[in-house]
Amino acid sequence: MGDDDATAIGRPRFEFARIASPDEVAECLTSIAHGLKRGEVTFTSAGLALRFAPSAGVVVELKASEKGEQGRLRVRIGWKAKKDVSGLRISARSRAGRGVRSRQALILPSSPATPATRTGTILVIEGDEHPRRMLLDTLAAAGHATAGAASGLEGLAQFRQEAFDVVVTALSMAECSGVDVARAVKKLSPATPVVLIAGWGDVMTPEQMRDGGIDLVLVKPFKGGRVLSVLADALALRHPR
Amino acid sequence: MRADQEFEFEGVATPSEAADTLARIAAGIRARSLSLTAGDERITVFPGGRLMVQIGAKRTNAKGTIDIGVAWRRPKV
Numbered sequence: 001m002g003d004d005d006a007t008a009i010g011r012p013r014f015e016f017a018r019i020a021s022p023d024e025v026a027e028c029l030t031s032i033a034h035g036l037k038r039g040e041v042t043f044t045s046a047g048l049a050l051r052f053a054p055s056a057g058v059v060v061e062l063k064a065s066e067k068g069e070q071g072r073l074r075v076r077i078g079w080k081a082k083k084d085v086s087g088l089r090i091s092a093r094s095r096a097g098r099g100v101r102s103r104q105a106l107i108l109p110s111s112p113a114t115p116a117t118r119t120g121t122i123l124v125i126e127g128d129e130h131p132r133r134m135l136l137d138t139l140a141a142a143g144h145a146t147a148g149a150a151s152g153l154e155g156l157a158q159f160r161q162e163a164f165d166v167v168v169t170a171l172s173m174a175e176c177s178g179v180d181v182a183r184a185v186k187k188l189s190p191a192t193p194v195v196l197i198a199g200w201g202d203v204m205t206p207e208q209m210r211d212g213g214i215d216l217v218l219v220k221p222f223k224g225g226r227v228l229s230v231l232a233d234a235l236a237l238r239h240p241r
Numbered sequence: 242m243r244a245d246q247e248f249e250f251e252g253v254a255t256p257s258e259a260a261d262t263l264a265r266i267a268a269g270i271r272a273r274s275l276s277l278t279a280g281d282e283r284i285t286v287f288p289g290g291r292l293m294v295q296i297g298a299k300r301t302n303a304k305g306t307i308d309i310g311v312a313w314r315r316p317k318v
Contacts (some may be wrong), residue, residue: 016296022270025294029267031306032296036260041300041307052255052298052305062262065247066286073275073314075266077259100250113255130255193253198269219278221252221262 014043014050036077049063055077057130119143119167120235125155125181126197127173131222135168138227152176156184166234168195168218179212186213193234246286250279263309270311288313 020028035041041052056076059075122144127134129150136146147162149155152173159167159192167185171178182194193215215237218230256264270274270292276285288311295310 013299014297018294019291020294022288022292024266024272025292026271026286028294028296029263029270029309032309033260033263033267036256038262039256041298043296050298050300052300052307054305056258057253058256058259060250060254060259060262062250062277063246063248064284064286065277066284066315067245067247069315071288071315073266073270073286073309073311075263075309076306078302078304079256079261090313097263128255128257130253131258134253168285178247208244221254 016043026084057134067209088097116237118235119145120231121145121147121163121236122231123147123149123155123159123162123164123167125149125152125167125169125173125178127170129149131170131197131220134222135227138222139231142228142229152178152181155181159188163193165238166195166231167214168197168231168234170197179214182213191238193237195230195234246297248277248279248282248284250277287315289316290314 032041035052036054039053041054043050043052056078058079061078062075063072065072110179110196119142122139122169124135124139124146126135127150132148132150135215136148139146147158147164149158152169153170154177155167156176167181169178169181178196182196185192185194194213195216195218196209196212196214197218197220209215216230216234218227255257266275270288273289274285274287276283290313291314293310295308299306299307
């Protein structure tokens with residue numbers, strides 16, 4: 001991160017502002033992205049290096065607008081070093097013509113479970129612990145019985161031993177991908193709906209979904225309301241009225 | 242000039258997922274056309290010309306934030 005245009009205000013604060021070309025801005029964002037991947041982002045100012053090491057769970061806030069003559073984009077990545085954010089529940093509301101707005105609220109251990117119109121037994125297969133924990137917490141808070149697996153092979157072993165109403169699986173996993181899981185689940189139990197967790201930019205055509213045994217897609221990053229809505233749709237497929 | 246549009250999203254992610262999001266935003270800015278989606282909502286913005294970029298980062302014992310702002314002037318079409 002550049003030096004001449006940056007100022008460090010006290011210690012650990014960094015501010016930087018300048019006019020730049022789109023390519024220069026993209027390079028800057030890519031540099032921060034690489035740091036996040038490595039687990040540490042370093043900003044330098046007047047020879048002083050400020051290191052930021054985000055914790056396991058971060059809150060990503062994204063705002064974009066084009067109004068009148070102005071276009072704006074804001075990305076805010078926040079984390080709490082000593083607090084696990086796995087209990088964060090995300091809700092969203094949209095307003096016509098204004099895009100989607102979302103809010104977060106912390107689910108406290110003593111919070112009463114949100115009543116769900118229909119509950120079921122859900123198997124969540126996700127290699128990354130944080131999103132898996134967040135999904136399990138969100139579903140359990142809504143009254144579903146849940147089980148988690150950290151790999152496709154582990155999840156399929158659980159599926160062979162227990163009865164589940166719905167399987168939720170990540171797409172990208174080592175050894176056994178989400179599509180492999182979906183195909184195996186459909187072979188063992190054709191009536192069990194499979195929800196695929198896809199990342200931003202993962203695109204599947206309806207034909208690929210059908211051929212892969214995937215009934216529904218849940219896009220990351222998760223929003224609590226969307227998670228419950230997709231699961232309600234999946235349970236409706238499992239138990240049609 | 243295109244119609245006004247607005248998009249807001251907030252979600253929990255791993256640092257690696259946040260990095261992927263940032264990398265995709267970088268690719269969109271490099272292409273001068275950035276599409277953002279959340280659920281059924283989707284907008285496309287066109288950050289071109291000279292951009293004003295502001296980056297702030299702060300850390301306390303308990304928490305930290307990285308704040309990135311980009312602003313541009315829309316072309317009169």
